[in-house]
Amino acid sequence: MLRPCWRCDVLIPERRGEALCRLFVLAILAALAGQSGADPPAAPDTEHSIPPAPTEPATGAVLEVNPPTVVFEELYAGATGESEVSLRNGGSQTLVIESVKAGCGCTGVLLGEKRLEPGQSTPLKVSFRSADKDVGHPVRKVVTIHSNDPRNNGQYRLDLVAHVKAGVIVNPLNLNLGEISPGEEQNPTVHLEAEDGEPFRILQASVSDPKMTLHYDQNVESNTHSLKLRFVPEDARQNSRAQLTIQTNHPKRSQIQVPVYWRISRPVTVRPAYLALGRLDPGADVQRSVELVSRLPEPLADVRFRVEGAPITVLATQSLSSPSTWDLTLHVPQQLAGERVRARLVVDTSDKRARDIVVALTAEVTNDINLMPDLPGF
Template sequence: MRPFLLSLMVPALCLAQAPSISVDQPHFDFGKLYGDAKAVHRFKVSNKGNAALNISRLNPSCGCTSTVIGQWTLNPGQSTEVEATFNPVGFRGPVHKSIQVVSNDPANPTVDLTFEAEVLREIMPSSEAVFLQDVQRTSPRKVSVRLVSGNGKPVHVTDARSPGAPYLSCSVRPEGNDAWVDILLEGTKIPASRQSGTDAVVVKTDNPRAAVINVTVQWELRASVVAEPGRVAWVEPAGKEQRSKVVLKQVDGKPFRILSARTTNPVLRVEGGGKGASSRHDLQVVLSANAKAGMYSEKILVTTDSPDQPEVEIRVAASLR
């Protein structure tokens, strides 16, 4: 009986010898942080077991870094610290992050250390990107961005403009400690060939911690004259004239005139333009029989007298064999 009892006790003793990871406070709240000040907290990690605890690695989530301060191997009863550093640059509002501690604790091989913070900025824009869609070229459109004071002091804007975009203008109006930046898009100043774009409005303040604030403006003009189809394509043998019908329509039914039609290749021409005003114009896109074999990717630019749509683009593709 004794050898049998001893054989049962030895495995039981071996199983009892194991490390046990323990964290005093696995969660920490940094509270309110400004966007340019790094924050550091140390979590206390202990070995409550009766065998050596080996910390093999730390897996931080994005936006923070971590390291073990002291020992990576803890004997029973020993402790160390895991230092978490959070860089709030690029964050705004409530933030929740974690660090995964991986060890040889058989019962709990991964432990999550978590922290939270509310990231504030000295000046907080209500939006860093604005969208202006379905804009009529002849009707200016305005959008406003509020610059919210994050420190209780008035926001003073020293300059606001969009370099390289003469069709965007800015004005500033205060409201309490905040300031509004009104951005005006004037479609009549947009080049006739452009129907959409993305520009940056640069706002400057007298606050050294928020000296420059960038606001992205995405805009798209409403198409008042459309081409149906907007793309012509041929896959044909060379040496034969190709024709396709394209209809230009005014979406509101208003009459307009076609003033000219320019092509990017002399083997292309447009027939049917130059007539009187109408809400619909039937055109013929013609590829000359002189076009040689090969691949073609061209454009036709039709100029109209419509103030909302001075230019219409038609794409042309051909594969001649």
């Protein structure tokens, strides 16, 4: 038998009235709660929450470099760029900077302190000397810092990057005269041109080899200049390099340096190129033969032999069977007893292209002095 519910007036069975009514009311309330949104968030459990861990410094010694890369934005060829970086100990133990090494001779370094306590810093000054060969492309150099920071085996790579401009364009960048013969005149030329097209003057120019001469227009305003070098090598032992230095009034390029290289050809060579006399007694005479190989069109004349660096005398006779072969008798005086001899056998001729030809000479002289006197004439 049905009867109305005492709460909502819905007709329900008489025995289950109140229980079914409660279920019906709860269903309606749940539907209304779903339409109004999610349940409100629960209150935080402050009693069981875990606070964040405090930040601690890194353990051990830690090298921090600021900035990590040094950039020279605008550097003109021949100029030196300078910068400073900061080295800091970001660890919890003493940082020891063992060494700072530059990667090449054009890079310089200057370190402040070598020992840094946690949190301490020190400056590191770095410099880079540019050259004409660096123009037109980014130049990268490396400075290596060695320390007791265990990372990367204790090495930190500091990169230096430079963007180099010419200011004055030099052509060629170096004078390579190649292989030349004694007495052969050389006349190479160096050309200068202002990169911005503005006129400038050559104030002074010089070359390190006194046997070289220069011709150029001094104190003439122009955006291009030429310098002519005159050089006549005299012998095979003359210097094989020199440097041309040019001073200008250009605001971006006050000094220009041009290296000069050459190699003296040897139209006459000696075989063998090394004479080892071995172990000798004082006062002994040693016989050796050498061959003079000549590429000169005319035969060699007035051939002379001498020893430099030791009091050894030489007697030379030309072989009858082979005109290019010379038989030598080398006399070792008693005063060289007990010495290791390092000397030079020098060959001279009347032709200036075949002078000062050097052959290395070695000997080991014993202490067994020969009581026979040295022969006269030796």
